Ligand SMILES: Nc1ncnc2c1ncn2[C@@H]1O[C@H](COP(=O)(O)OP(=O)(O)OP(=O)(O)O)[C@@H](O)[C@H]1O
């Protein structure tokens with residue numbers, strides 16, 4: 001497992017596609033989390049009242065740092081991680097490196113464990129790349145507007161980091177699962193994104209009118225990721241897509257953990273059983 | 278499994294669907310220290326067999342034991358170096374970096390990487406990205422990866438595929454050298470010359486079945502004579518009456534028979550007496566190629 005993890009990290013560190021993903025995520029998060037809201041605050045459009053303006057400000061100063069950053073996780077961030085998960089596992093099929101890897105020494109499950117551990121590192125990297133610049137941006141904005149600079153307490157920070165990690169790792173594991181099932185990258189990435197961006201949205205849309213869909217929704221990873229992120233207000237400008245409290249935070253965290261464990265278990269089952277050709 | 282066998286299969290079978298039996302009831306035995314040639318035409322089941330031996334695909338039935346362990350177990354894999362058809366590398370990494378990744382998985386020191394690159398003649402290009410490699414360079418990198426573990430058993434699936442003639446000669450020389458001493462090598466090929474040059478023992482596989490196994494000399498069969506005459510049909514009749522003269526086959530218009538070459542003079546006399554003009558008479562070994570064709574296409578090609 002240690003050897004597989006180390007080998008995995010050697011590959012990941014140099015992989016251009018992952019750096020591109022990380023860069024895009026960083027730009028997206030900073031632009032939509034700080035730059036655009038700040039511009040709106042500075043030049044409010046006609047019709048925007050003072051309460052709305054204050055709400056925007058609250059999200060981009062240190063007091064709103066955690067909630068503002070994590071609000072990008074359930075949809076945009078999750079999309080990045082489902083792609084990363086599919087890439088880390090699926091490329092081994094595309095490049096026919098699965099056979100090379102599986103004939104070295106570690107067993108199949110160890111290889112998979114190495115990949116999942118590497119994806120955990122990727123999840124942390126995707127957190128750091130937005131939480132750190134987010135803190136900096138909110139400090140700068142806080143200073144510029146002369147507002148109160150009250151940083152969240154350390155336990156709260158840790159809780160939000162953990163919640164963010166759970167959202168990210170769950171989607172990475174789902175991406176990995178799709179890659180194992182379909183033995184590649186393109187279809188898994190496509191299906192993962194359709195699930196996250198389309199199916200979850202459709203079910204949410206009809207959930208109000210159909211009881212059974214509401215029940216299903218309460219068990220979906222996207223809806224529960226959104227619920228978890230919604231625990232930490234303020235959540236930015238008006239409504240952030242994908243962030244709404246469908247369930248409570250404990251329920252949401254439990255459901256996400258179940259999805260992550262389920263995805264890992266099913267991946268392990270299929271990877272172990274199937275022929276590598 | 279005895280001490281001297283590095284690899285043993287019993288009734289090893291792989292089916293793909295109800296119709297296709299890629300490997301059929303295969304019993305293979307490879308001894309420690311030998312270079313074993315696994316010879317067969319395209320689609321015979323060579324790669325499928327080797328993948329089963331490496332634990333990549335599960336047999337439908339039958340068993341295999343490799344270095345005393347189950348195929349694909351870490352204990353076995355730790356001492357096996359494999360280059361199998363279709364094994365790839367990471368395109369965005371250099372050849373050297375690819376080997377470092379493989380070394381990590383294998384648990385061998387990264388210091389071996391440069392030696393392996395050197396051994397296959399890739400040292401000068403080791404820093405280039407794998408995606409820029411030519412087919413031959415990719416094949417060499419595959420061999421280098423297989424050598425990293427300094428394996429007790431090397432499994433090479435058509436290792437000269439994609440190499441130019443000089444590269445082929447180099448590769449064969451290297452394999453012969455690697456096969457000296459304690460190390461065992463299993464080499465699959467559809468090239469007879471290759472197997473003939475490199476291997477101690479040969480197993481011929483055809484449609485998933487092992488049709489014959491033995492040394493190269495065994496496969497060639499007994500020594501014989503080649504007779505070229507103006508009337509092959511009449512010559513056959515005469516030869517059929519002679520004691521100690523074996524099956525007669527026609528090869529390129531000449532007759533090949535199994536008989537002690539010392540009887541050449543007697544055969545010549547009998548043919549001439551029978552009114553058959555002999556234009557050529559010489560000792561003839563059955564080439565491995567003929568043996569192979571006879572074994573793998575019994576109903577066509579070479580007449581018996
Ligand atoms: N994954 C698969 N699904 C279905 N059939 C397969 C599969 N893999 C191999 N086969 C079939 O099994 C048979 C043996 O294939 P294999 O690749 O083992 O042959 P080979 O001896 O290695 O041939 P070559 O010299 O062309 O490499 C072929 O008929 C092939 O089509």
Ligand SMILES: [Mg+2]
Nearest residue numbers: 323324325362
């Ligand atoms: Mg083959």
